[in-house]
Amino acid sequence: MAANSLFATFTPIRAFLRLELYWFATGISWYEAKLAIIRDAIRTYLSAPRYSLHPIA
Numbered sequence: 001m002a003a004n005s006l007f008a009t010f011t012p013i014r015a016f017l018r019l020e021l022y023w024f025a026t027g028i029s030w031y032e033a034k035l036a037i038i039r040d041a042i043r044t045y046l047s048a049p050r051y052s053l054h055p056i057a
Contacts, residue, residue: 016030
């Protein structure tokens with residue numbers, strides 16, 4: 001198995017375990033932490049979007 005394939009296999013597991021450790025430390029579930037990360041990313045992007053989509057209709 002190539003190194004890139006091995007890295008791709010364990011990256012999601014590693015991310016999940018980090019969120020689980022965060023849950024143990026803070027009491028915030030991995031699901032709530034994930035949603036908070038996504039909300040913040042969307043909020044940041046919408047405040048200054050890099051790309052604009054042009055309507056095609």
